[in-house]
Amino acid sequence: MEFKILFSFLVLAMNPFLGHSQIKNFKEKFELPSEIKETSGLLLIDGKIITHNDRGDAANLYEIDSLSGNLLRTIRITNATNEDWEDLAEDENHIYIGDFGNNDGNRTNLRIYKILKSDFKNKTAVTAERISFGYEDQTNFSNQKNNHNFDAEALIVYNNELLIFTKNRQNLKTNVYKIPKESGGYAAKKISSANIGGLITGATHNKEDDSFFLCGYSTNSIPFLIYVSENRAPGDDLFSGGFLKISLQNELGQGSQIEGITNFNGGGNY
Template sequence: MLKKTILITTTIIFLVVAAFIGTSIYTLYSKKEISVDPKLKEISGIEFDKQQRLWAINDGGNEPKLYRLNKDGSIAKEILVENAKNIDWEDMTQNKFGHFFLGDFGNNKNDRRWLTIYKIENPIDIKTDTTQAEIIKFTYPEMDGTPIKPNNRNFDLEAFVALGRHLYLFTKNRTEPFDGITKVYKVGDHAANFKAELIDSFKTCTTLEKLCWITSAALSPDRKKLILLDSTSIWLFENFEGDKFFSGDVSKIDLGIVTQKEAVTFFDDNTIVFTDEEFKGIGGNAYFIKLDEAKKEIIRKKPTSEKVHP
């Protein structure tokens, strides 16, 4: 009788786990639109130009190139940034003029003192297969040259956006123990050496770093929505004031099964596109989400000011 009870319990647990995994797989792959060219199997940043064509970059160790994709995911054009190196390219964004910014600021070991952002002209205006970049350098004032302690390893970076005349950088948390906080730093958007200014922070989760550390960011074209990407979710921030991104409404969109999701952007104000890297035959795709159709978990509503009556 005991053996039969154990068998039934084991079977039920197996079925529940299988159903959960199946649901998670469906949640992700129901959003798949295209498979990305295998040359971009380490895709780490994406952006649409003003003609709504998709561009992408590869992670560190690859060529310092931008790739324009066809609608079927194949490569239509490659542009070499002649004066750039791809030490650890981790994200891509653009300003309102269509200038692209390429973030060479991956810092896995928290030991890179000076990090680089390459600013190039609007890719629509690049008629050849090469271009030159303005070079933006920055450092964190908190990194004083001494080894970073495990509980302060929050100087890795894989996400940024452009707003006004500044770039906003969202750290990828590698603290031990993991505290789930992404810090927001600000630097200028032009060629110079900057000390990054810490302006805010936000906690995702404290369960497991690989589930909720931040790997990409994007602002909607109307600059009214910010999204942050992790391995399982998109964090959506709305109704914020200026660059106080975390001051408004916060919600979360479940993306299903864990894959190496490394890049996110907006196609329009209502459509999000994200990609994952290919690993052992899994991933390597682009996925589309309509915000007005997505199931959102409300994390926090914007505080309402109460009038004080005399």
């Protein structure tokens, strides 16, 4: 993207069953530092914004002042490569980096890097554990550029597991897969699916009310949000209660490509 800008917004009175929502105080915060050429994942840790570049950069995380937008630190993952980093997630003790971008559908080395938060906060060079996985239902690994359902750009930690939301280029749905948080190799289990009519590029979980936001864009480049409320059946099927799709065309215009989203202070999001 030519412009790399961070926005914030508040969400009030979300009610998918009444079919409406209120997004308030949607505003530009700042332009991202020049080192951030293609921001993808977002986290907020200790009041600082954490992000990374998409494919092609070194294996770096960038820590940004949430008030000024100034780059504070660059943290290198010494035993990792950035083949196609797409999203960040966290739990109490770790940060997870999703290296699972799969534009052509033919990757057999999908992985998530896991680093200690204590190392991240105190060092500028850290080592990572590796979580490797493949999708349990993928059997075709030929080059299928822009015509398959096994790309992914969204990751969260939920119920002590990692959840991956796919970016389905073929059918414009998103599928949810889960894998353990521990290092090792796994077959990702499909647990939910929704016909969202677009391409999902990021996800965040609000622990205060157990809701989710996904971000993405349509095939005609209209950015949107997907809201999943806490009013759903118990269990793994996150979309059992439906979802609400919110266009951001008025706020961002057609052609904007959102790549990451993270929650702060309960009702706020970057």
